[in-house]
Amino acid sequence: MKKIVIILVVFFLAIVSAVLFLRTNETQQPLTVQLKEKYSKKHIPSVDHSKFTSLQKNFAHPQEVTEACITCHTERHKEVMKSNHWNWEREEYVKGRGIIHIGKKNAINNFCIGVEGNEQSCAKCHVGFGMTEALSGYTDSTNIDCLVCHDNSETYAKGSEMGGAPDPGVDLAKVAQNVGKPKRTNCGVCHFFGGGGNNVKHGDLEKAMFEPSKEVDVHMASEGVNMSCVDCHTSENHMMKGKMYSLSSMNRNRSSCEQCHTESPHEASILNEHTLKVACQTCHIPVYAKVNATKTEWDWSTAGQLKNGEPFEIDDKDGNHTYLSIKGSFTWGKSLKPEYIWFNGTADHYLLGDTVSDTSKVLKINTLNGSYSDPESKIIPVKVHRAKQPYDPVTKMLIQPKLFADKKGEGALWKDFDWVRASDIGMTEVGLPFSGKYTFINTEMTWPVNHMVSTRELTVNCIECHSRNESRLAGLTDFYMPARDYSSIIDSSGKWIVILSILGVFLHGGVRIFSASKRRKGN
Amino acid sequence: MSFYMVEFAYSLHQKGEREIKMRKQVYIYRSFERFWHWTQAFLIFFLAATGFEVHGSFVFFGYQNAVEYHNVAAYAFIILIAFAIFWHFSTGEWKQYLPTFSNIKAQINFYLVGIFSNAPHPTKKTVLSKLNPLQRLVYFALKVLVIPVMVISGLLYMFYRYPQKGGMAGLNLDSVEPIALFHTAGAFALIAFIVVHLYLITTGHKPTTNLKAMITGYEEIEEDDTEKTAAPKEETKAETIEK
Numbered sequence: 001m002k003k004i005v006i007i008l009v010v011f012f013l014a015i016v017s018a019v020l021f022l023r024t025n026e027t028q029q030p031l032t033v034q035l036k037e038k039y040s041k042k043h044i045p046s047v048d049h050s051k052f053t054s055l056q057k058n059f060a061h062p063q064e065v066t067e068a069c070i071t072c073h074t075e076r077h078k079e080v081m082k083s084n085h086w087n088w089e090r091e092e093y094v095k096g097r098g099i100i101h102i103g104k105k106n107a108i109n110n111f112c113i114g115v116e117g118n119e120q121s122c123a124k125c126h127v128g129f130g131m132t133e134a135l136s137g138y139t140d141s142t143n144i145d146c147l148v149c150h151d152n153s154e155t156y157a158k159g160s161e162m163g164g165a166p167d168p169g170v171d172l173a174k175v176a177q178n179v180g181k182p183k184r185t186n187c188g189v190c191h192f193f194g195g196g197g198n199n200v201k202h203g204d205l206e207k208a209m210f211e212p213s214k215e216v217d218v219h220m221a222s223e224g225v226n227m228s229c230v231d232c233h234t235s236e237n238h239m240m241k242g243k244m245y246s247l248s249s250m251n252r253n254r255s256s257c258e259q260c261h262t263e264s265p266h267e268a269s270i271l272n273e274h275t276l277k278v279a280c281q282t283c284h285i286p287v288y289a290k291v292n293a294t295k296t297e298w299d300w301s302t303a304g305q306l307k308n309g310e311p312f313e314i315d316d317k318d319g320n321h322t323y324l325s326i327k328g329s330f331t332w333g334k335s336l337k338p339e340y341i342w343f344n345g346t347a348d349h350y351l352l353g354d355t356v357s358d359t360s361k362v363l364k365i366n367t368l369n370g371s372y373s374d375p376e377s378k379i380i381p382v383k384v385h386r387a388k389q390p391y392d393p394v395t396k397m398l399i400q401p402k403l404f405a406d407k408k409g410e411g412a413l414w415k416d417f418d419w420v421r422a423s424d425i426g427m428t429e430v431g432l433p434f435s436g437k438y439t440f441i442n443t444e445m446t447w448p449v450n451h452m453v454s455t456r457e458l459t460v461n462c463i464e465c466h467s468r469n470e471s472r473l474a475g476l477t478d479f480y481m482p483a484r485d486y487s488s489i490i491d492s493s494g495k496w497i498v499i500l501s502i503l504g505v506f507l508h509g510g511v512r513i514f515s516a517s518k519r520r521k522g523n
Numbered sequence: 524m525s526f527y528m529v530e531f532a533y534s535l536h537q538k539g540e541r542e543i544k545m546r547k548q549v550y551i552y553r554s555f556e557r558f559w560h561w562t563q564a565f566l567i568f569f570l571a572a573t574g575f576e577v578h579g580s581f582v583f584f585g586y587q588n589a590v591e592y593h594n595v596a597a598y599a600f601i602i603l604i605a606f607a608i609f610w611h612f613s614t615g616e617w618k619q620y621l622p623t624f625s626n627i628k629a630q631i632n633f634y635l636v637g638i639f640s641n642a643p644h645p646t647k648k649t650v651l652s653k654l655n656p657l658q659r660l661v662y663f664a665l666k667v668l669v670i671p672v673m674v675i676s677g678l679l680y681m682f683y684r685y686p687q688k689g690g691m692a693g694l695n696l697d698s699v700e701p702i703a704l705f706h707t708a709g710a711f712a713l714i715a716f717i718v719v720h721l722y723l724i725t726t727g728h729k730p731t732t733n734l735k736a737m738i739t740g741y742e743e744i745e746e747d748d749t750e751k752t753a754a755p756k757e758e759t760k761a762e763t764i765e766k
Contacts, residue, residue, distance in 0.1 A: 005554045008606060012562075016599050270590055277685050373697065462586035468579045480700035483579030483586070487704050494711025501715045505722040508634075515639040 035260055039225050043181055050177035059172040062129050062165060063142040068176065070141065077141040079238035085127045086144065088115070092249035094348050100249070106430075107247050108352055108398055110365050110387035110443045111195040111298060112327075117429040118404040123164035125190040131163045146179070149186045153178035157189075161406070184210055184220070187229040197321070199294045202244075203336065203383040204451040208291035216290050218455050232259070245448055246366055251345025251376070255450075257281070279343075279378040281450055283460040287335045288383065288449045293320050297331035298387040301440040304417040311417070326403075326414040328388075338381030338449045340473055342370035353432050355396035356441070362386075363398075363443045372479035379476065383447040390423060394435030398443075402426040546728075546743040551650055551736055556616070559607045560737055566600045567713060574710055597677050604674065619654055620663045627656040638726060648744055661716070669712050676706040 049055055054068050070077050084090050089103030104122075108114045115122045123131035128143045145164060147156050156175045159167040166172070192198060192206050199206030214221040220228070233242045233255050242255030257280040264272035274283075288294070304325060306312070311325030320332045348367045350356075356363055370377035390399035401422040405412030413422035419438050427434035465473045466483035473481065552560070573596065576582065576589035584592060611617040629645035634657070637645070646655045654662060679702045696702075727733035728743065736742035 002554060005558055008555065009558065012599070012602060012606075015602055016595065019595055019598055268587065268591070270587060462590075463582065466577075466579065466586050480698055480703055482577050482699075482703060485700070485703075486578065486707065490704055490708050490711070494708065494714075497711060497715045498718060501718040505718060509722060509725070511639055516641070519641060 031262065031265065036225055039219075039227050039231055045180050049179050052177075055173065055176045057173060059176065062145065062147070062172060065172055065176050066142045066144050066146055069146045069179075076238065077144050080127065080144050080146075081139070081141060083238045083240070084243075085149075085238075085240070088126065090243075090248065094249045095346070097348070097351075100351065102249065102349060102351065103247055106352060108350055108365060108400060109246060110385060110389050110445050111201060111295070112403060113300075113389060113398075114352070114400045114430075116400060117402045117426050120163050120406075121161045121404040124158045124160060124162075125194075126164045129163065129165045147172075147175050148189070149182045150179040151175045151186060152180040152183060154183075154185050161404070182228070182230050184228050187233075191229075195295065196327075197295075199289060199292050201246075201295070201385070202447060202449075202451075203294035204285070204288040204449045206289070206292050206294070209451065212291075212452075214455055215458070216452060218453050245347045245368055246445060247349075249347050249349065254345065257284075277372075277378055279380045281381050281448075281453070282340065282379050284453050285338065285381055285449055285451075286454055286458055286460045286464075287337055288381075288452050289334050289336050290452055291334075293318060293332035293334040294336070294383065295330055296333045296336070296383075296385060297329075298327070298385070298389075299329040299440075300390055301328060301388045303328035303413070304419070306417065325417070336383070337472065339384050340379050340476055341368055341382055341446065342372060342374065342377040342476065342478075343368045343380045343448070344370040344374050344376035344378075350398065350443075352400060352430055353397060356391070356398070357396055359391065359393075359441045363441055365443050365445045368446050368448070372476070379473065381449040383449055385445045385447060387443050387445075388440040389443050390419065390438050391441040392423070392427075392435050392437060393439050394437050395433050397427075397432060398441075399423045399434065399438055400426045400430050400432075402429065546745055548741050549650060549744045550740055551648070551653060551742045551744070552740045554740065555606075555610050557737060557740055559603065559610070562603055563600070563607075566596055566603065567717065569596050570600065571710060571714060574706075578707060578710075594681060597681070601674060601678075604670070619652070620659055620666060622660045622663045623656050625656065627660070630655050630657045634726075648742070665716065669709055669716075672705055673709040673713070676702050676709065680706055 052072075054071060059065050059068075066077070080086050084103055087103065088105040089101045091099060092102055093099050104115050106114075106116065112118070119131050127145045127148055128138070129145055130140075130143050131138060143164075145158075145166075147166070148158060153175050156170055157167045159165055188205075188207065188210055191202075192209060193200070194205075195201035208216055209220060211222045212220050214224050219225060219232075230240075233240050235241065239253070241253055243253065261280070263275050266272045266275075302323070305323075306325060312323075313321050313325070314323040316322050316332065318332075318334075321327075321330055322332070323329050346369045348369065350363065350365045368380075368382070390401060391397070392399055401413050401419065402411055402425040403413050403422065405415050408415045410416075411418070411421040411425045413419065416422070420436060423438055424434050424436070460472065463483070465471050466481065468484060468486075471481070471484045473484065570593060573584060573589045573593035576584055576586065577593055583589070626646050633642060633645050636642075644655070646652075648655075679696075680699065683696055683699050683702060685696075724733045725731075727736075732742060
């Protein structure tokens with residue numbers, strides 16, 4: 001019998017230790033090492049553009065540079081003119097709407113509201129020149145701005161309010177001879193300053209990403225792997241991978257962590273199980289706007305106040321505008337914890353002309369679809385930008401005002417501060433009616449947070465979500481999550497059963513002791 | 524209170540002294556049974572500690588550790604249960620847990636009244652009948668209800684499939700919630716059981732009688748001529764069971 005027991009014990013321990021051993025022995029991660037090697041390699045260009053005679057001349061117009069580019073890269077301009085960097089719109093299918101064309105060109109947002117009517121100023125971030133009017137009919141390929149993306153000399157800059165033309169001080173020959181693969185500066189000059197200032201829109205894309213530390217972004221850290229934007233946002237025929245759901249609608253052509261890291265990159269299988277329902281970003285981007293603040297609220301309703309007839313601005317101690325006469329009041333936030341939503345890769349948008357009757361609810365400018373029960377959905381971190389923006393209470397439409405003009409008297413809000421006139425001109429320009437009345441309604445935009453990935457040590461802990469009171473996922477109530485959720489009936493009745501058992505035991509024991517001593521005294 | 528404790532212990536001691544001559548050492552818990560009992564006890568405590576951390580009741584091991592330890596302990600427990608089931612059936616010991624309602628009233632009366640006046644246990648402990656009617660009932664409920672609920676809900680908890688893609692939609696469960704709630708309810712039931720169980724250990728002939736028996740395997744049992752109880756050697760006992 002003893003032998004059997006010993007055999008059983010040994011067998012039992014062997015199984016337990018085998019389980020433990022197999023669990024911990026998965027600790028090999030050559031993938032990250034391989035990736036580090038791959039992306040640390042310096043890109044060596046195959047040609048030196050300064051040796052081309054066609055680029056060794058004084059260019060009078062930027063269009064001449066483009067012509068020179070096309071003489072060798074004979075088909076590239078066609079690719080660019082198909083891209084959304086050029087068209088500022090994509091063809092998208094939205095459930096319930098059908099096929100729509102949406103992009104910067106016609107979309108409405110809750111920052112500067114929209115491009116239409118303001119092209120000359122907005123074109124500072126368009127990959128073309130000469131955008132003085134509406135984008136449609138804009139088909140001259142020599143207007144492509146190759147340099148804004150391919151300048152490697154870091155001397156190219158677009159002029160302000162010049163329809164996308166370069167600043168007159170730029171040495172076009174020098175830039176043309178120093179073109180190459182896009183660097184962070186090429187992308188960042190627009191994408192870090194969207195919304196009219198550093199980090200205004202995204203929160204996770206800002207000038208600190210030009211030279212970030214490891215704490216700010218583990219991939220782009222200058223002292224680390226030092227990756228550039230196009231390492232992840234790869235392109236094929238000038239079509240970039242990845243897009244932002246402020247403008248996109250379909251689950252396609254997304255840039256993802258998994259494209260390098262696979263869907264199960266963790267040592268612990270318990271963590272890999274999470275990737276089914278939780279996006280990488282959710283745990284690996286614990287905070288965003290790590291270095292500089294991002295705009296979280298924008299109240300257009302206070303715009304137009306003047307001091308001695310002149311517009312003015314109020315800044316906070318970090319130099320962020322908290323009030324601008326032309327734009328209204330702002331709230332900023334730094335080192336923000338993201339909000340979390342379910343997202344399946346598809347989105348819907350408020351489109352110009354949509355009517356909104358119930359203004360008691362916050363209007364979602366973009367709606368990211370998803371839910372727990374949707375197999376395609378994962379939890380993602382987002383920045384939510386909240387605003388009060390102009391709305392026509394009669395036509396029930398959001399108003400696209402004319403904001404920008406060169407000078408006073410043209411009806412632009414930023415010069416004349418007249419909401420009615422700016423709204424009238426703006427809505428006419430987009431071909432929609434305006435009743436002459438305006439008010440302001442609450443709107444929300446959802447911006448997925450994908451950048452500023454932290455180092456492994458700073459990753460979100462289990463208990464930041466699996467927690468009773470302070471769960472990061474407190475807002476996602478459509479599923480049961482261990483530690484956060486419980487049944488108050490089961491928990492309180494369970495507690496009472498245990499408490500009553502303990503009390504009963506002590507009472508019973510007490511009476512036993514008492515009666516025993518009594519008996520002894522009786523003896 | 525401490526005064527009473529001393530008095531109590533002394534009185535029990537005296538009682539033991541008085542009656543010892545009529546009692547005999549009997550090998551009542553065999554080695555596998557003791558191994559099973561104590562391993563199970565340890566695992567239940569460990570599973571409770573890690574489990575309630577997973578439940579969010581407190582922080583001790585660290586959440587990920589708690590989950591992983593809980594899973595490993597759960598596998599260990601399942602293996603132990605498999606061996607225990609085999610043992611119970613191969614030895615015929617499973618019959619010990621068949622509920623009986625005869626004497627149940629007397630047993631309840633003993634715990635509510637008799638125990639305070641030093642009345643004798645209403646049921647005699649023998650090798651063939653180690654458990655009193657209440658124990659039979661409670662252990663039976665544990666074996667057919669609580670433990671299966673814990674094992675089944677626990678396995679479902681581990682292998683629960685979220686609503687996911689991949690062509691096996693039939694296996695997907697809409698929510699882990701009912702699984703988790705059954706598992707939690709079972710955990711509370713087990714804790715309440717342990718509280719009472721730990722206390723009832725002290726209601727043996729002496730406060731330490733039952734504990735000693737579960738450690739050494741031997742217990743002093745009243746001799747009874749009508750029933751064959753004493754079987755100090757395993758071989759003898761095995762024969763008895765086979766008969």
